[in-house]
């Protein structure tokens with residue numbers, strides 16, 4: 001099956017177009033440029049979902065940033081967080097005394113983000129903030145501050161622009177909502 005046919009099979013509707021996403025990146029990049037002026041932030045991307053957002057966002061940031069990645073996981077192949085966050089692959093950089101900016105594609109329960117923020121604070125970072133593309137606030141089960149975000153989203157499962165469904169469809173260039181019948185088929 002061609003990629004486009006498969007996308008039409010699983011996507012209900014487009015939520016954010018390529019232009020919407022670029023507009024978010026420009027707005028957030030401008031704000032971060034102002035807020036991190038004179039600093040050398042360590043930008044830490046949360047693998048794998050944040051990769052697409054991070055590459056566009058950081059190109060809109062006119063600051064001397066350094067880049068690293070962490071891979072933390074709590075979902076496996078499912079739709080619900082298991083509640084247990086684990087480090088799959090750690091950052092290579094010493095975060096002590098650094099201004100850390102975590103970049104995430106989406107915050108749902110908030111458990112992954114809270115885990116990362118606590119981890120970098122415990123390791124002695126000077127500051128730990130985050131920039132998230134989508135804030136699924138209605139699903140939050142833990143209290144975690146989100147300093148910067150692109151947009152709020154409702155309680156729907158979104159895919160594309162880094163976000164996966166069964167570890168696929170990350171390379172859809174826009175953000176779409178998964179058809180409810182597809183979710184029902186896979187959670188049984």
Ligand SMILES: O=P(O)(O)OC[C@H]1O[C@H](OP(=O)(O)OP(=O)(O)O)[C@H](O)[C@@H]1O
Nearest residue numbers: 047048049074075107108109110111112
């Ligand atoms: O707020 P939470 O309920 O913790 O959910 C958000 C997390 O879930 C997704 O990652 P996932 O663990 O699926 O890994 P991935 O980035 O490799 O897709 C997403 O990228 C966030 O990191």
Ligand code: HPA
Nearest residue numbers: 108156157158159163164
């Ligand atoms: O809506 C979502 N889509 C993809 N990954 C996710 N991880 C938490 N929520 C989502």
